[in-house]
Amino acid sequence: MKQLRVGLIGYGFMGRTHSNAFRTVNNFFDVPFQPVLQTICARNGERARAFADQWGYASAETDWRKVVESPDIDLIDIASPNDTHAEIAIAAAKAGKMVMCEKPLGRNGAESEAIVDAVEKAGVANMVWYNYRRVPAVTLAKQLIDEGRLGRIFHYRAKFLQDWTISSDLPQGGEGLWRLDVKVAGSGVTGDLLAHCIDTAMWLNGGIDEVSAVTETFIKERKHTLTGEVTPVGIDDASLFLARFNNGSLATFEATRYARGHKALYTLEINGENASIMWDLHDLHRLQYFDHKDEGKLRGWKSIHITDREHPYMANWWVPGLQIGYEHTFIHQIADFLTAVGGGTSAAPTFREGLATDDVTDAVLQSAASRSWTKVKTR
Numbered sequence: 001m002k003q004l005r006v007g008l009i010g011y012g013f014m015g016r017t018h019s020n021a022f023r024t025v026n027n028f029f030d031v032p033f034q035p036v037l038q039t040i041c042a043r044n045g046e047r048a049r050a051f052a053d054q055w056g057y058a059s060a061e062t063d064w065r066k067v068v069e070s071p072d073i074d075l076i077d078i079a080s081p082n083d084t085h086a087e088i089a090i091a092a093a094k095a096g097k098m099v100m101c102e103k104p105l106g107r108n109g110a111e112s113e114a115i116v117d118a119v120e121k122a123g124v125a126n127m128v129w130y131n132y133r134r135v136p137a138v139t140l141a142k143q144l145i146d147e148g149r150l151g152r153i154f155h156y157r158a159k160f161l162q163d164w165t166i167s168s169d170l171p172q173g174g175e176g177l178w179r180l181d182v183k184v185a186g187s188g189v190t191g192d193l194l195a196h197c198i199d200t201a202m203w204l205n206g207g208i209d210e211v212s213a214v215t216e217t218f219i220k221e222r223k224h225t226l227t228g229e230v231t232p233v234g235i236d237d238a239s240l241f242l243a244r245f246n247n248g249s250l251a252t253f254e255a256t257r258y259a260r261g262h263k264a265l266y267t268l269e270i271n272g273e274n275a276s277i278m279w280d281l282h283d284l285h286r287l288q289y290f291d292h293k294d295e296g297k298l299r300g301w302k303s304i305h306i307t308d309r310e311h312p313y314m315a316n317w318w319v320p321g322l323q324i325g326y327e328h329t330f331i332h333q334i335a336d337f338l339t340a341v342g343g344g345t346s347a348a349p350t351f352r353e354g355l356a357t358d359d360v361t362d363a364v365l366q367s368a369a370s371r372s373w374t375k376v377k378t379r
């Protein structure tokens with residue numbers, strides 16, 4: 001089996017999920033490459049070395065440019081904050097490396113467009129880590145929709161709720177809190193949480209034509225971790241929008257970090273002419289399905305336990321009835337990427353699909369600022 005040497009940028013939350021996926025994929029999936037944990041890169045050298053020891057990376061580095069230029073690296077995997085994505089991805093593409101990047105691809109559509117231009121010009125394989133597509137229940141939802149079982153789609157409903165920024169004492173910026181600093185993050189919950197909902201929605205239900213949004217920044221000023229100064233908060237704390245899809249269906253989307261009691265409640269619901277689907281991240285191994293064709297006296301919502309061999313990805317795991325979890329979505333994504341690269345292509349979502357999501361988040365923010373319906377950019 002061919003080896004594929006990985007240079008991972010960032011050892012935080014996502015650095016761990018990706019490292020776990022690279023280490024595990026060959027144990028469960030028959031793919032044409034074996035990922036080799038070559039170099040971990042992060043700003044703190046001591047911690048990067050400790051991470052290398054713990055996870056089995058051959059070397060640790062503090063300058064991502066050296067990793068991108070290294071002849072020992074085939075694939076650059078970007079798991080660092082959003083303001084680093086464009087520079088690293090463009091340099092990696094120019095160096096002829098395959099590139100995988102965490103979401104959102106860029107801080108806005110313009111930044112993402114430059115990244116897409118770079119990988120397409122270089123002709124290198126690329127993929128954005130929108131991992132929720134690879135939850136087997138969500139993948140099954142996609143199959144059911146593509147088989148036409150729902151018929152015409154009328155409604156799409158998604159929300160992603162958290163509660164971790166409610167305290168006004170929480171500072172902005174720096175390690176662990178870069179999501180609150182608009183210069184680093186690009187936006188608040190729109191680019192962070194809604195981006196996931198939008199990617200899944202467009203995958204399941206096609207492109208979004210126009211949006212009407214409202215956003216709010218509940219805490220207007222916070223101390224900045226790096227400067228110690230109290231400065232205005234530039235991110236959106238909550239973001240809600242109505243949307244019209246190209247297929248004529250209507251949608252509501254909501255994301256907030258101010259929903260007390262919710263840590264990561266991502267839910268989606270799709271209502272079609274013949275059937276409906278509901279999915280909830282807290283119960284990620286179940287798909288709720290209502291089929292109007294069922295005999296009247298037995299008609300009702302089914303809770304399908306997604307653990308059978310005919311369910312997506314599940315033949316590679318345990319025996320029917322035993323469920324898998326969050327970390328497996330990353331393993332599925334790298335398995336699909338390696339299979340695609342073996343066939344000479346990129347796996348979805350490609351950077352171009354990541355750009356399409358950023359075009360929607362741009363439209364959401366523009367709509368909220370202008371208090372008007374806004375068309376999503378078409379490319």
Ligand SMILES: NC(=O)c1ccc[n+]([C@@H]2O[C@H](COP(=O)([O-])OP(=O)(O)OC[C@H]3O[C@@H](n4cnc5c(N)ncnc54)[C@H](O)[C@@H]3O)[C@@H](O)[C@H]2O)c1
Nearest residue numbers: 010011012013014041042043079080081082102103104176
């Ligand atoms: N797919 C998902 O569900 C998901 C979940 C969380 C985060 N993310 C995305 O993953 C990315 C990282 O988020 P996280 O939660 O892992 O962040 P984190 O704060 O936990 O980790 C960030 C890492 O990046 C490193 N880093 C920062 N600047 C760097 C630089 N200039 N050079 C090298 N390393 C640098 C830090 O040292 C740290 O190791 C973000 O783009 C985020 O939006 C995606």
